Every structure is written in C-alpha cells, then in structure tokens.
Amino acid sequence: NAGVMQNPRHLVRRRGQEARLRCSPMKGHSHVYWYRQLPEEGLKFMVYLQKENIIDESGMPKERFSAEFPKEGPSILRIQQVVRGDSAAYFCASSPNRDNTIYFGEGSWLTVV
C-alpha cells in the first residue's frame, strides 16, 4: 500500500534552468495538492488539482510556476527559469475526495545554485 510518491527527492538546478517535480498520489486518490516550505517557515498551499483540472491555484506565484495532473501519469509541478528564492521543499499531498484528510509525500528538495 504505497503512499504518496514524489521524485526526485533532491534536485539541484542552476539559475535560469527549469525544475520539474513529480507526484504520484496514493492508490485510489484523485485529488492532489502541492505545498511549499521555505527555510524556517511553515508549509504554504500552492495548488489543488483533480485529474485534468486545476481546482484552486490561489497559492501559485503568478509567473514561472505551473502545475498539471493529466489523465494518465503523475502530477507535475514545473518551475521555469528558477531563481535562488525558489530553493525550498516542495510537498505533494493527496486525498480520495475533496472533503477528506490529505496525506503528504516525502517531499522534493530543490536547491538553486
């Protein structure tokens, strides 16, 4: 009974490159959430997706960030032209429906050099 799977666990990118973070939800879960934890801060909501739909992206930065959850395959969080301030832990969470507790993956640590 696999939990939420995220990869890569650690990613190093140079400024200006693109970062792609992947998330496979728990089996039977069709709702995916992305959160970001900056150093010394709590987790902050970024985006909520269902299969092929973005439900709520109110926490996403307006530029360079995008997310998708295609019909087949994992959810992807994409950060274009990364800057040092994007260095953070990115956590994905999933739930079986929209009114249920969400369960987090192990996280992906992005370092921008």
Next chain:
Amino acid sequence: DQQVKQNSPSLSVQEGRISILNCDYTNSMFDYFLWYKKYPAEGPTFLISISSIKDKNEDGRFTVFLNKSAKHLSLHIVPSQPGDSAVYFCAASPGGTSYGKLTFGQGTILTVHP
C-alpha cells in the same frame, strides 16, 4: 498575515510526562483543524483532526482540544515518548470543498528527553 500561529518555537518534556502544544487562529471561516508531525527531510505525517462542531477528539495518546470562542486549539500527548520528538504543525481548513487547502502554523519543535 499569520492566520494560524504556534507561538512556542520549541518545547522540552521529560519522557512519561504530558506534552501540550498550542495553536491560535484568527480566521472564523476555518472549520476543520489538524495536527501533523514532521521529521527532518520527511513529509508531514497526519496525527489527529477535529471538526469545529466538536471540542475534543482523542486517539490513543493524542488528544486535541478546540476552544472556538478563544480560537485556540491544543494537542496533548500523554505519556510522551522519545520517539515523539519532532516538529509539530497545526493546520486549519475552511472545510467544504476546500478540505485540503490547509493553512499551517510555523511549527513547534518537541524534544522528549529519556
């Protein structure tokens, strides 16, 4: 604008004693409250939750209390064990269709000494 606050950055407790972690919130629209535990380099692990229609929820050694009028909740761990040492996050949700849209506190580092 910190809508969920954990005012104690750290707490140190002796093994076997009670640990009490506190959390305050400001948004009256929050309807559902959760506690997560987190180890370094790992994701948050769900511990316990409470709906706004309740004032207490218990699960084994963990009890969460909610005081809606004071906009305050607390997590009690009794008895505390060294394995409980971790960062504890309080989180709040507006519920409804936005259950998973959580607002987190900054976390409290709990250290349980043997």
